[in-house]
Amino acid sequence: MPAAPPKPKPQHAPKAPHEDAHFMASKPARPLRILAEYLHPLAQLKREGIADTIVMFGSARIDSRETALARVTRLKKVNVKKLSSAARSKHRSAMHHAKSLLEMSGYYEEARQLSHKITSWAMTLGPKPHRFVVCSGGGPGIMEAANRGASEAGGRSVGLSIELPHEQFANAYISPELSFNFHYFFMRKLWFAQMAKALIVFPGGFGTMDELWEMLTLLQTGKLAKDNIILIYGRKYWDKVLNWKAMVHWGTINEEEYKMLQFADSVDEAFDYIRAHLEKYHMDVDPSFLQAY
16 A cells, blocks of 8 residues: 655644734725724723823924024034035025024923923822823924923823824823824824813924814814814914914804914913813813723
8 A cells, every 4th residue: 555645744823813914014904903093092091091181283393492592503603704605505594494493492492381381280180080181293393392391390291193204203202101103194183182172283384284274173063072272372473374364254264163263372371271271161071081991
């Protein structure tokens, strides 16, 4: 009789689908990735006892006063007379830009101070749960200032970072256990809105405006609670960039919708308004926080 064929060796069990990195990065697994970007922050924020947030938006390109001043000082030390004509022109452009950033750095310092004040006050409400925790987009600029102010007050803060080809990293002042990274912009925006009781919008560019318009639309359409605040900080900047009243004039929004916006030009003005509003409408913990998911 012919010899029996060799017995095949046992195979290693294949990876479970959620452990298969190739599958998880594929198009068919996109719903799983989206769901993970909802469930992971949800579980972590509940685990850390975060009941609600105060979101602070603003440009990633606004530096601290110290950084902006150092840039201007460095450029002033250049001996312009020894530069070529093209180099002098480039230097003038760089100096103009540096001086603009130095002027704008005041907003960084004010965001930092406002976050400090909000956090110091919120900490007096106790840790079970943590109330009105400052939340930013997790990156540099105004986002860093928001997390920095909270850290300097001895409090915790949330960072909702986003994967981008450039300009984005998790700043050093976010509480490590409250630092999240998103691939999908719409899931990141969901978490900006989900727990926020107030949104403070500092000067910014396309990204800041995108977030502002989305939140205004949610408030206008009742998808955000009507007693939530949208506070525009820095009319000197915003009134040059956007003509709010023109929308009323042309009938694209009405007076009641315009009144959804609140404005402030100083740290004390912003803090006093936010604190009074929170004390009036939001001191009770959201019952959904106490429910088991």
